[in-house]
Amino acid sequence: MKKMSFTQAVDDALAQAMAKDPQIIVFGEDIPLLRRELLVRFGPQRVRGTPISESAFVGAAVTAAMAGLRPVVELYMVDFLGVCLDALLNHAAKVEAFSGGKWSVPLVVRAPCGGGYGDGGQHEQSLWGWLAHIPGLTVVVPATPADAGGLFLTALQHEGPVVFLEHKLLSESWLEFLGSGGRQTVQYNVPEAGARGEVPQIWKPLPLGQAIERRPGGDVMIVSAAVGVHRALEAAESLEQQGISAGVLDLRSVSPLDTTALRAAAQNTGRLCVVDEDYEGFGLSGEVAAVVLEAGIPVQFSRVCTQSTIPYARHLEDQVLPNRERIVAAVQNMMS
Amino acid sequence: MPPDLWQLYSLMFKCRRFEEAVAKLWHDGLISGEMHLGTGEEAIVAGVVSLLQEGDALALDHRGTAALLVRGVDPVLLVRELLGYPEGLCGGRGGHMHLFSQPHLAVSSGIVGASGPAATGFGLAAQYQNPGAVAVAFFGEGAMNQGMLLESLNLAAVWQLPVIFVCKNDGWAITSTDGSMTAGDLNERARGLGVPVIEIDGRDVSDVWQAAQTALERARSGQGPTFLHARCVHFEAHFLGFQLLRMVRHPLREMPRVAVPLTHAILKKDGEPFRIRLAGLRKVLAAVWRTVRDPRRGLAHDPLWRTRRLLRADLSRLQAMENDLTREVDHIIASALVGVPS
Ligand SMILES: Cc1ncc(C[n+]2csc(CCOP(=O)(O)OP(=O)(O)O)c2C)c(N)n1
Numbered sequence: 001m002k003k004m005s006f007t008q009a010v011d012d013a014l015a016q017a018m019a020k021d022p023q024i025i026v027f028g029e030d031i032p033l034l035r036r037e038l039l040v041r042f043g044p045q046r047v048r049g050t051p052i053s054e055s056a057f058v059g060a061a062v063t064a065a066m067a068g069l070r071p072v073v074e075l076y077m078v079d080f081l082g083v084c085l086d087a088l089l090n091h092a093a094k095v096e097a098f099s100g101g102k103w104s105v106p107l108v109v110r111a112p113c114g115g116g117y118g119d120g121g122q123h124e125q126s127l128w129g130w131l132a133h134i135p136g137l138t139v140v141v142p143a144t145p146a147d148a149g150g151l152f153l154t155a156l157q158h159e160g161p162v163v164f165l166e167h168k169l170l171s172e173s174w175l176e177f178l179g180s181g182g183r184q185t186v187q188y189n190v191p192e193a194g195a196r197g198e199v200p201q202i203w204k205p206l207p208l209g210q211a212i213e214r215r216p217g218g219d220v221m222i223v224s225a226a227v228g229v230h231r232a233l234e235a236a237e238s239l240e241q242q243g244i245s246a247g248v249l250d251l252r253s254v255s256p257l258d259t260t261a262l263r264a265a266a267q268n269t270g271r272l273c274v275v276d277e278d279y280e281g282f283g284l285s286g287e288v289a290a291v292v293l294e295a296g297i298p299v300q301f302s303r304v305c306t307q308s309t310i311p312y313a314r315h316l317e318d319q320v321l322p323n324r325e326r327i328v329a330a331v332q333n334m335m336s
Numbered sequence: 337m338p339p340d341l342w343q344l345y346s347l348m349f350k351c352r353r354f355e356e357a358v359a360k361l362w363h364d365g366l367i368s369g370e371m372h373l374g375t376g377e378e379a380i381v382a383g384v385v386s387l388l389q390e391g392d393a394l395a396l397d398h399r400g401t402a403a404l405l406v407r408g409v410d411p412v413l414l415v416r417e418l419l420g421y422p423e424g425l426c427g428g429r430g431g432h433m434h435l436f437s438q439p440h441l442a443v444s445s446g447i448v449g450a451s452g453p454a455a456t457g458f459g460l461a462a463q464y465q466n467p468g469a470v471a472v473a474f475f476g477e478g479a480m481n482q483g484m485l486l487e488s489l490n491l492a493a494v495w496q497l498p499v500i501f502v503c504k505n506d507g508w509a510i511t512s513t514d515g516s517m518t519a520g521d522l523n524e525r526a527r528g529l530g531v532p533v534i535e536i537d538g539r540d541v542s543d544v545w546q547a548a549q550t551a552l553e554r555a556r557s558g559q560g561p562t563f564l565h566a567r568c569v570h571f572e573a574h575f576l577g578f579q580l581l582r583m584v585r586h587p588l589r590e591m592p593r594v595a596v597p598l599t600h601a602i603l604k605k606d607g608e609p610f611r612i613r614l615a616g617l618r619k620v621l622a623a624v625w626r627t628v629r630d631p632r633r634g635l636a637h638d639p640l641w642r643t644r645r646l647l648r649a650d651l652s653r654l655q656a657m658e659n660d661l662t663r664e665v666d667h668i669i670a671s672a673l674v675g676v677p678s
Contacts, residue, residue, distance in 0.1 A: 043612030044612075123370075182576055
C-alpha cells in the first residue's frame with residue numbers, strides 16, 4: 001500500500017481521471033500554480049487560471065458541463081461561494097429538474113473548507129449543510145486521503161453537480177500555503193489519520209451516500225464528517241476509559257445522506273451524538289434527528305456543532321469548533 | 337496648497353515600522369492564520385487617509401491594518417486584535433481581515449471586491465444624512481474583476497455618491513499577474529461606468545495626496561465618485577510566508593520542494609503530449625521568473641525612500657523624527673504585549 005496526504009490523493013485521483021477523459025478541465029483562481037503538477041502534465045488548455053470573477057467562472061462551468069465538458073471548478077475557499085451562489089442555487093441545482101430530467105450538469109466544485117488555523121469566520125466555514133439543503137446538489141465531505149481520492153473520482157463520474165469539500169486542517173498543502181510554510185512557530189491540531197494515510201494503487205470510485213463505521217460502539221454512535229470524525233474518535237477513546245462504548249460513523253457525503261446507516265445506528269445504540277463543524281441551527285444535525293424520528297425510532301440525541309461566527313483568536317476558535325472535550329461532555333450528559 | 341511632506345513621511349514611516357513589527361509577531365507565531373501586509377503601498381494609504389475627516393467612512397480589503405493606523409485607531413488595540421487578545425479592537429474576534437471601528441466608520445472584509453459596495457453604502461448614508469462627508473474604498477487591481485465592485489462603480493455614478501474608489505494596483509493578485517487576467521484597461525473600465533479617473537504614481541505621496549484632494553473636493557461638493565488608480569508594489573508579495581517569494585529568497589531550501597514533484601508529474605506516463613506539457617512548464621517557470629525579476633521590489637520603488645530623498649536636506653531633523661517614531665512603535669508593541677488588563 002502507498003501513502004498519500006489528503007490533497008495529494010485528490011490531485012492524484014483527478015490526474016488519473018484526466019488522463020482517461022479529455023473532457024475534464026480544471027479552472028479557478030491561481031490554478032496554474034496551485035495545481036502546477038496537473039499543469040505540467042495536462043497543459044494550459046486543460047488547467048487554467050481565472051480572474052477573481054466567481055460569478056462568471058462558476059456560472060460558466062455550469063453550461064460548459066451541460067455542453068459536454070467535465071469541468072472541475074475550484075474556489076479559493078467555500079466561504080467565497082457567497083459571491084456566486086446563484087450559479088449553484090438557481091442554475092446547476094435546477095437544470096435537471098427544469099429540463100424534465102433530460103439535461104444534467106456534470107460539474108465538480110472543489111473548495112477548501114473548515115477552521116482550526118486562525119483565519120476567522122469569513123474563511124473557515126464548513127457550509128456543507130447549507131449547500132445540502134438545496135435539492136439537486138451532491139455534497140461530499142471526506143475525512144481520509146483514501147476516501148478523498150475515491151470520492152473525487154465518483155464526483156467526476158457523477159452526472160449532476162457535486163460540491164467537493166476539502167477540510168484545510170487535513171490538507172498539508174493548504175496549511176503550508178496559508179502560512180505554516182513560512183514559519184515553524186505555529187501548531188495546528190491536525191488529525192494525523194486524516195491528513196495522511198494509505199491509498200489504493202489505482203483509484204476506484206466509492207459509492208455516494210454510504211457512511212462508514214470508523215469505530216464500533218454499543219452505547220452511543222457519534223455521527224460526523226471531515227475533521228469532526230477524528231475529533232469523535234479522540235472522544236470515543238476518552239469515553240472508553242470511562243466505560244462508555246462509543247462508536248463513530250463517518251458520513252462521507254452529506255447529500256446524499258446515508259439514512260439507512262443512521263437509522264441502524266440509532267436502532268442499535270439508542271443514542272446519537274452528531275458532531276458537526278457546520279452551523280448548528282437548521283443544518284445537518286437537525287436533519288439527522290429528523291431522519292431517525294421519522295422512522296419512529298426512539299433515540300436519545302445530542303449535538304456538538306458550531307453555534308456562532310468563528311472567532312479569529314485561536315483560543316476562542318478552539319472553543320467554538322467541536323472538540324474532544326465538548327463531545328465527551330455531550331455523551332456523558334446523555335449517559336447520565 | 338502643497339502637502340506637508342514631513343507629516344506624510346512620518347505617517348508612512350510609522351506604518352512601515354508598525355507593519356515590520358507585525359511581521360515579526362507573525363513569524364514568532366503570535367499572530368495566527370494569514371497576514372497580508374501593506375508594505376510598499378504606504379504612500380497611497382498616507383496620501384488618502386490623512387485627508388479624511390470626522391464623519392468620513394473607510395471600507396478596507398484584506399490589507400487594511402495600516403490604513404486604520406493612519407485613520408487614528410488606537411494602535412495598541414490594533415496590535416492586541418492581531419494577537420487575538422480579548423482586549424483587542426474587536427475583542428480578538430476579527431483579526432486583520434475583519435477590523436471594524438465604529439467611531440471611524442471603518443470596516444474591512446476578506447472577500448475580494450466587498451469594499452466597493454461597503455463604501456457605496458457609506459456614501460449613500462453620507463449623501464442622505466451628512467452631506468459633505470465621503471466614503472473611501474481600498475482594493476487591489478484583482479478586485480476590479482469582481483462583479484460587485486464594478487456594480488458599485490455604476491451605482492455610485494448613477495446616484496452621484498461621494499465615494500472615492502482607490503485601486504492599489506501592484507500588478508499581482510496572489511500568483512496571477514494583472515496582464516494575464518484582466519482584459520482591456522482599468523481606467524477605461526471605470527470611465528465606461530461613468531466614474532472619472534485620476535491615474536497616479538502610487539509611490540509618490542505628493543501625487544497621491546494631490547489627487548485625493550481633488551477627488552475629495554468633488555465628492556464633498558456633491559459631484560459624485562472618482563476612481564483613483566495608483567500603481568504600487570507589495571514588498572512581501574501576497575502575504576507573509578508567500579510561497580513564490582520564499583522560493584526566491586531561499587531557493588536552496590524551497591526549490592526542491594516544488595521542483596521534485598513537478599519533475600515527477602511532467603514525466604508521468606499518461607497525459608498530454610510533451611509539447612503541451614512544456615507549455616505548462618513554461619507557465620510555472622514564468623511565474624517564478626516574474627517574481628524573481630520583479631524590478632519594482634528594488635529600493636527605487638519604495639515610497640519611503642523616494643520621499644526621504646526630498647527631506648534629506650535636513651538630515652538631523654529627519655533622523656530625529658525617525659528615531660522618535662521607531663521608539664513610539666516599539667512602545668506600542670511592548671504595551672500591547674505586556675500591558676494587557678485582565
Ligand atoms: C471573493 C473572493 N475570492 C477569492 C478570494 C481569495 N483572495 C484573497 S486576496 C486575493 C487576491 C486579491 O488581489 P488584489 O485585489 O489585486 O489585491 P492584493 O492582494 O494584490 O492587494 C484573492 C484571490 C477572496 N478572498 N474572496
